[in-house]
Amino acid sequence: xxxxxxxxxxxxxxxxxxxxxxxxxxxxxxxxxxxxxxxxxxxxxxxxxxxxxxxxxxxxxxxxxxxxxxxxxxxxxxxxxxxxxxxxxxxxxxxxxxxxxxxxxxxxxxxxxxxxxxxxxxxxxxxxxxxxxxxxxxxxxxxxxxxxxxxxxxxxxxxxxxxxx
Amino acid sequence: xxxxxxxxxxxxxxxxxxxxxxxxxxxxxxxxxxxxxxxxxxxxxxxxxxxxxxxxxxxxxxxxxxxxxxxxxxxxxxxxxxxxxxxxxxxxxxxxxxxxxxxxx
Numbered sequence: 711x712x713x714x715x716x717x718x719x720x721x722x723x724x725x726x727x728x729x730x731x732x733x734x735x736x737x738x739x740x741x742x743x744x745x746x747x748x749x750x751x752x753x754x755x756x757x758x759x760x761x762x763x764x765x766x767x768x769x770x771x772x773x774x775x776x777x778x779x780x781x782x783x784x785x786x787x788x789x790x791x792x793x794x795x796x797x798x799x800x801x802x803x804x805x806x807x808x809x810x811x812x813x814x815x816x817x818x819x820x821x822x823x824x825x826x827x828x829x830x831x832x833x834x835x836x837x838x839x840x841x842x843x844x845x846x847x848x849x850x851x852x853x854x855x856x857x858x859x860x861x862x863x864x865x866x867x868x869x870x871x872x873x874x875x
Numbered sequence: 876x877x878x879x880x881x882x883x884x885x886x887x888x889x890x891x892x893x894x895x896x897x898x899x900x901x902x903x904x905x906x907x908x909x910x911x912x913x914x915x916x917x918x919x920x921x922x923x924x925x926x927x928x929x930x931x932x933x934x935x936x937x938x939x940x941x942x943x944x945x946x947x948x949x950x951x952x953x954x955x956x957x958x959x960x961x962x963x964x965x966x967x968x969x970x971x972x973x974x975x976x977x978x979x980x
Contacts, residue, residue: 724952808952818977821963825955835940835962836977 719749719781719806720772729800730792742797747804750785757782816841876906879933880974881943885913887972891964893944896925902971903936906978912936926950930957942974 725748732741749771756767768778792799811824815834824831834842881898883889892898901914914932918925926947933941940960944967954961964974 723956726956808955810955819964819966821965823955823961825958825960835960836942836964836974838980 716805717773717777719752719804720770721748721752721806721808722770722810723752723755724748724808725751725801728802729798731798732792732796735796742795744788744792744797744799745803746785746788746799746801748801748806749781749804750788751801752806753778753782754785754789811844813842813844815839816843876940877936877938878904878906878940878942878978879936879938880904880971881941882913882971885915887911887975888970890967891942891944891969891971891974893967895941895943895946895950896927896929897921898929898943901929901933903933903938904975904978909979911975924949927953930954934959 729746752771753767756762756770757764760767762770764779764782765775767782768775771778771781773781789799791797811831812821813824813831813834814821815837817834817839818837820834820836822831822835831842833840880902881892881895882900882902883892883898885900889900892900897919898916899919901916903912903914904910914936916929916932918928921928926949930950930953934957938959940962941954942962942964944964946954946961946963951961
């Protein structure tokens with residue numbers, strides 16, 4: 711049996727900084743690092759900063775509600791550990807892609823995105839017609855996710871290899 | 876509201892530039908005052924980082940929407956976080972005049 715396919719998490723707002731460093735304290739030399747994944751940062755941003763509930767946040771990240779809750783609890787555990795143990799936080803990694811919603815206009819043939827995720831699009835910004843449809847295409851997916859996808863596939867391939875041995 | 880269009884020349888008859896970061900000119904159009912400003916792009920021959928540098932130019936002019944043929948990977952995530960709308964027109968023959976007329980409708 712092949713494993714259940716991994717669903718990439720959607721990040722709508724990448725972090726403005728790449729991490730946090732503790733200050734004060736005595737054991738500065740042995741600064742351990744905690745890697746907060748981008749998906750965990752996003753879950754934290756949606757749940758604790760935007761104050762969305764887990765169901766709304768899961769829709770924004772294009773994963774299921776239980777998955778979002780697991781990501782979120784991992785994020786809280788990591789941040790708590792960093793604060794209590796005085797560790798560095800570095801925000802990176804995770805199997806994600808960056809995207810906002812894209813639409814295509816059926817009248818003038820242009821493509822446009824919706825930068826303001828809280829409000830829905832009501833018309834084509836170019837020709838002001840309401841004749842548009844949702845657009846899904848791989849070309850707008852970032853390089854980051856395709857790299858991650860490939861590495862993910864390789865991992866899966868290795869795993870299946872082990873099973874057959 | 877201000878809208879930026881990438882252009883291959885500095886007249887209204889010039890065509891839309893299919894690249895964002897290395898386009899020849901930016902046309903900043905103001906919907907309220909109908910004012911048009913042509914900005915030459917200093918990043919035309921840049922080897923790297925033309926996209927983010929160009930975003931800085933248009934963001935400094937308080938632009939809310941950008942019309943171009945294509946947006947690169949660095950630019951896309953940057954514009955997403957700046958909450959600017961990207962509009963992609965895959966028609967290289969469209970002139971700036973035509974686009975402005977569409978916006979005025």
